[in-house]
Amino acid sequence: MTYLNKINSPEDLKKLEIKKLDKLADEIREFLINSVSKTGGHLASNLGVVELTIALHYCFCCPRDKIVWDVGHQAYTHKILTGRRNEFENLRKLDGLSGFPQIKESPYDSFTTGHSSTSISAALGIAMGRDIRGESYNVVAVIGDGAMTGGLVYEAMNNVGRSNAKMLIVLNDNQMSISENVGAVSRYLNELRTAEKYIDAKSDIKRTLDKFPVVGAPLINFIGKTKEGLKYSLMPNIMFEQLGIKYIGPVDGHDIKKLVHILNKIKRINEPVLLHVITKKGKGYEPAEVQPSKFHGVGRFDVNTGNMLSSSGSTTYSEVFSKKLISVAKEDKRICGITAAMPSGTGMEAFGKEFPDRMFDVGIAEGHAVTFAAGLAKCGMIPFFAVYSTFLQRSYDQIIHDVCIQKLPVIFAIDRAGIVGDDGCTHQGIYDLTFMSSIPGMTVMAPKNRYELEAMIDFAVKLNRPVSIRYPRGAASEVFKAVNEPIEYGRAETVYKGERIALLSVGAMADSAAGVYERLLNDGYTPELINVRFVSPIDEQMTERVISSFEYVFTFEDNIHSGGFGCLFAQKAAEKGCNAKIKNFAFPDAYIDQGTRTQLFERYGMDGEGLYKKIRDIITNES
Ligand SMILES: Cc1ncc(C[n+]2csc(CCOP(=O)(O)OP(=O)(O)O)c2C)c(N)n1
Structure with a gap:
């Protein structure tokens, strides 16, 4: 890794001559493929934006300038270039590096993301805030063509076009969402893409921008004029232009020199610009190029064959x-x-x-x-x-x-x-x-x-x-296979009858509940185990029976505490008058970071062992 090993910040990147950047891109790709093959993660999207990310960090000055990554699953190169390369062995692991930008992780992450189509709204808000405060820096939203199918984008552009705020939207168009991109917007972008040949033949963007090294209005006018011929001969209306956003593109998103050149020019434009960049999802790794959907999000895999290593084989x-x-x-x-x-x-x-x-x-x-x-x-x-x-x-x-x-x-x-x-x-x-x-x-x-x-x-x-x-992620449980009473509207199911202690389990918590049940049996208790089935409407008869005939009622749900089944049950119990001691077990009212399901269940004491210990403490302390 001739260059990559020396880069721990965008400042280090800027020290490289532009002609070295292609080699750096190769090194980053190799790093990404090897690293994600060991940890799993979002591979194909990241391979597609290596050059684009290098160019952005080469031209802009982060963290002063703000880059907002839409969804954020494609921000691995951004993380590598902003000092987090050595943390990739813990990517998406418990207490490790997040797979998405997070403001708490790095000052270079200007906005926490994970859900799609938020970047233009967020970038506009940042740009407007900047202007109100009289500050001066660049704001860039990087958004994929898949994310452009989300309605929030159009609410945002409606605002952007009116605001006239200085900001850049980079549309990273790889013609893919996770699967094939769908719908009329995708078709429309395809039409814009096919105009590329026209631009290359008649008015290559790089050359034309080169000829006009002027700033401000003349440059904008020129961009407008250059596109005029294209706009009216091939594309009767360019949607972005009509919304008040300058459209530049399409450009090859793997040509770093060209990107750097254009971005440096765009930096000087004082109004909203959309740069349409064409990239290939999975670029540089054949299995991912051939099957970009499969390599969108992957587990561990064999780099040589592209075969997955960690499939459990269980039915999900x-x-x-x-x-x-x-x-x-x-x-x-x-x-x-x-x-x-x-x-x-x-x-x-x-x-x-x-x-x-x-x-x-x-x-x-x-x-x-x-x-x-x-x-x-x-x-x-x-x-x-x-x-x-x-x-x-x-x-x-x-x-x-x-x-x-x-x-x-x-x-x-x-x-x-x-x-x-x-x-x-x-x-x-x-x-x-x-x-x-x-x-x-x-x-x-x-x-x-x-x-x-x-x-x-x-x-x-x-x-x-x-x-x-x-129902949860992953393998479909077989727990309590033998018990499957017919479903009745609003009625819970009693899995095991018992006394003194009632365990009320919601859905997938049945696996943990089974663990608690076994352990309590071993301790000499005979708890009753109830499968709640309906969180709403809550089973009134079961509630009345349980609160009147058991000393302890424990509820389990893989939801936050607030407003979950436990809360609803406790409220009903209070209304009916209740002597039983009720304790609700749920995940905390918080935002829980990454880790495996097993690790997080253990950390929050929601596995069989953790719940059992808490229950045992309650019962033994009181008896
Ligand atoms: C609101 C929301 N729905 C679904 C998803 C799941 N999701 C993550 S990435 C993605 C595809 C995004 O496609 P695109 O923006 O083109 O990015 P690419 O992966 O092609 O780089 C989807 C559907 C999400 N993150 N947010």
């Missing part, structure tokens, strides 16, 4: 959901599937292959997905919106306003509920029990194992009202 909840939905949809033509740009992660891809007319990938547009589902339901369909818990946060108003007020039968298949692990605080699915169960008319269910997930899907289809079913 997403797969159980996918298979079951397909079988239900074969019988019932009203069933539709919706995904917001996550067809492979949610299991909707297989559904789409089976029923192409009934599967909709709406792009990174969770809010729209919900209102769209409401429309489908209004005309007699039964839409399943399969979505990660964390991204469903985007749709809260739509769930209330468009689905629940109208009591429409939209089914929310909430995947990655609970602790997600490596992606950290922006992605934990530990809020949905709180926000879903507080919506009037929303039925909230959580299966204890894979068989119950299947039963809940059947049950939800028959209900004809808004329903959510939440």
Whole structure:
């Protein structure tokens, strides 16, 4: 590593001659491939922006200048160039380097990100704040074409065009979201891309900008004029221009010299500019170039073959959901599937292959997905919106306003509920029990194992009202396989009868609850174990029975404390009058950073052993 080893800050980078930067890019790629092959992480997106990131840090002066990375999964080169190269062996690990920009991690991370399509809003806010305070620095948003399918982007551009703020939006266009990018915006960007040949032939951007080393208005006018011919011959309207944002591009995002040249010119423009950069996802590593979706987010892999090393081989909840939905949809033509740009992660891809007319990938547009589902339901369909818990946060108003007020039968298949692990605080699915169960008319269910997930899907289809079913990331549990009482609306299931101690477990906490149960049995207790099944509506009969016939009631949920099942249960118990001692176990009301699910369950005492110890202390201290 001739150059990379010497670079510990953007200042070190700036000491390199421009002709050395290509070699540096090669070294960074090699580092990324080797490092991510050992830790897992987002590879393909990062390989695609190596040159772009080098060029940005070469031209701008961070942390004074602010770069806001959209989603943030592509910020590895940024982390490498800003002094964090040596921490990559702990990438996405417990107490290690976050896989996303985090303001608490480094002054070079100007905004914490993880969810898509926020960068233009955030960058505009920073730019406007800068201006109000009379300060002077550059603000850059780097956003992918996938993220451009998110509605927030258009709200932001509506504002940017009006503000006239000095800021740069770099549109990193690799024609991919996690899967193939979808929709009319993607098609539109494709049209802009095909104009590249025209630009190269008639008015190469580099040459034209070179000819006009002037600043301010003349340069802007010139850029406007240069594009005039292109604009009206090939592209009747360039959307960004019409919104009041200067459009420059498309340019080759792997040509560092060209990027540096253009960025240095753009720095002098005192109004909003969008630079359209074309990159290749997975660039420089053949397996990732050939299969960019597979290498979007990976576990450990063999660098030579590109084969994954760490697949557990177990059936996941997403797969159980996918298979079951397909079988239900074969019988019932009203069933539709919706995904917001996550067809492979949610299991909707297989559904789409089976029923192409009934599967909709709406792009990174969770809010729209919900209102769209409401429309489908209004005309007699039964839409399943399969979505990660964390991204469903985007749709809260739509769930209330468009689905629940109208009591429409939209089914929310909430995947990655609970602790997600490596992606950290922006992605934990530990809020949905709180926000879903507080919506009037929303039925909230959580299966204890894979068989119950299947039963809940059947049950939800028959209900004809808004329903959510939440299940965790990873292997579908087999726990309590033998016990699967038929599902009754709003009724919990008693897994084991007992006395004195009642253990009330929500959904995936069944695995920890089983651990607690076994340990208490060993200690000579005979606890009752109840599978809650319905967080909303809460089982009133079970609540009354439990608080009147047990000394201790312990609730378990992989959600935050506030507003979760434990809170709802304790409130009901207080209303009814209760002598039992109730203790709720949940994750803290906090933002939980990355680690494996197992590690985080252990850290917060939510595994069988941790819960048992806390329960044992309560029982033994009081008896
Ligand atoms: C609100 C939200 N929904 C879904 C995701 C999951 N997600 C992460 S990256 C990504 C694709 C982004 O595509 P693009 O912006 O083009 O970046 P690329 O990976 O191609 O570089 C998606 C859908 C997310 N981060 N945020």
